[in-house]
Amino acid sequence: MSKNLIRMDAELELINCNLNKALVKLKSSKSDDLQCRKEKMARLIRLHLQHVQTTVVTHRRRSQQRARRRFKMLRSFFMRQMMEMHSNYLQMYAMLRLKHSNNEQMDSEASDEEVEHKEESDKQADIPSFDSHFFEHVIPELSEEEFLNTLHVTRETFETLCKQLAPTLRTADELARRLPAISPEKCVALALFFLASGERLSLIAERFSLPRPRTIKCLKVFCNSVMSTLGRALRQLPQHPVDCNNVAEGFHRDSNMPAALVGVLGVCSIPIRANGDAKHSVLRMEYLLDDRMLFRELQLGCGLRSALVPMFSNTPNTLSSLPKFRINTRQIPAFVLAPLYQNYPLRPWLLQRYADPIAPHEHDFNEVAEHLQESSDCALHRLMSRWSFLSQPLDISFHTASCIITAAAVLHNLLEELSEPHMLEWGNSVDVSKFRAEPLTDTNNKDADSRAALEVRDFLARTISSTEI
Known part of the structure; x- marks a missing residue:
């Protein structure tokens, strides 16, 4: 406040000085008559008063605005402190509750060991x-x-x-x-x-x-x-011609992808804390979805097992042995769509988006592929919102977790086919972006299969562009 007063006094002193100089010049002038000088002096005094009023009011408003801003900052700081204290209290309470439960568990296990030999x-x-x-x-x-x-x-x-x-x-x-x-x-x-x-x-x-x-x-x-x-209910990759055609036609209706796509691959990482260990490891889950967002295949890995070969990356596999589709007189292998930034190898049966699209048909293919990949996040969100145990660290072994997750996917498929109710509020706290998986080690995409895959992808991209409405 003292700085504001000093600044305001300096401005008032400057205004007074300017007024005195103007009055001295007016008084020393000899050309004007007395009445004209009086009118000019009156105008100068009015302007002087207006300047003084503007200066005082402006500084007062600025000081009031500064005080309001300072008050808001103090209030927000106080509220943040209160919220942090409340959060710390809740965390401490949860830790004490967990510690109490662990102590009870240890007591019960000790009691079971003591009476193991009894009747x-x-x-x-x-x-x-x-x-x-x-x-x-x-x-x-x-x-x-x-x-x-x-x-x-x-x-x-x-x-x-x-x-x-x-x-x-x-x-x-x-x-x-x-x-x-x-x-x-x-x-x-x-x-x-x-x-x-x-x-x-x-x-x-x-x-x-x-x-x-x-x-x-x-x-x-x-x-x-x-x-x-x-x-x-966890049906494997479509193998019968009728099933393959139904899935491919379903993807074609939904996205305009040529009718040779038989699945969309998704990847997520689920925290796992085996045997109560405080250090979390990660369970990597790869899953294959059909056109109805049902889980067709699962592959799970954790720790050393997480270095498993990605699904369908090597031959022979169930995907490469499927019958080919005929698109515009050309034979196209049945393929699945893999996420771009997981470093899956590029194969004729394992395609992904263009990393750096340039031509119009490349952008068209990427647009269709991105729409299909969104179904992967949607299906994962639906699975995790129905079965909430997936959305937090699992304090069970990898083998037990794999067994439970696979059974959960089977039940999810069964309930989806039965049109079982799925409430939106179940997924309010589920954020699938928190379960993004780390990319795999970079693969070599310069072999014969990768070159054939580039040709197949270009053909599909140009087909999409030619049939786009």
Whole structure:
């Protein structure tokens, strides 16, 4: 404020000095008469007053604006500090809650080891008992809408799943022969709740009144039963001519891609934290989608396994052996579309966008390819929003995670084909951009297959340009 006052005093002094000089010149002039001098002096005094008023008001407004800005900055700073304190408090609370759950888990595992040699009746008494009986008391009382939002399937579909999986689940030793026995309905409810809620396994075990190790085994039994009973829902790459033609025609209708495309490849990375290790490793998932955004094939790798050869990059493979399509009298191999920046090798059956398009037909091909690649993110978002366990680090082993993810894709395909409800709010917190996979090591695209792939891609690009509406 003192600087503003000093600046305002200097400007007022300058105005007064200018006025005095003008009055002195007017007084010393001899050409004008007295009346004319008086009128000029009056105008000068009015202008002087206007300048003084403008200077004072302007500085006052500027000082008020500075004060308001300073107040807003202080208020925003205070709110940020409050939000950080609140966030730190929530994180600390979550860490304490997690530590408490881990301690309870360790106590329960130690108790199980102590009584391992006792009789079955003693084992039943040593199983930790929790106050909540989620399956027995909560789930049966849920309304239809609450049931759907809890397990992400309708009650009717849940009962159908139980009937289909019951013959396999009843024969599983882990469920039927250990005490207390787990019914097929409880096993299905536990697995669906784990997939849909994304809660930690220790909390799932507490809800269903089971030790954590047996909860994991229950999940494995469920997934194996799904794969053996419903595994056809994860259909392999189209191999029959009718299926190939249907998929290729579906892509053609949706994107104007010539009818030889039989799948779109997608890649994502899912954090995995095996055995409670604080250092996260990454599970790399490659998946193939058909024209209805159903998952046809999965390839999973983690740690040393993540260096697996990319899908369909080497021959022979199921893709290169498919029958060719005839497009404008030319034989074109069935192909899938790979993401551009994952360094997939360029093959006649494994194409990708132009890295640096120049010609108009190259831009047309890229536009169609980008539209198709968007379906990859859409399908992944739909899968992760239905099964929330995929959107956070998994504290299970790679083998268990692979089993569960594959079964989750099978169930997703089955529910999609049944037109099972899929609520938009399930995906509000899912951001698939967080699961971008690191690119593979650069591949050599200068062999005979890559040159043949360039010719096939140019032909397809020119076909798209010639048929564009």
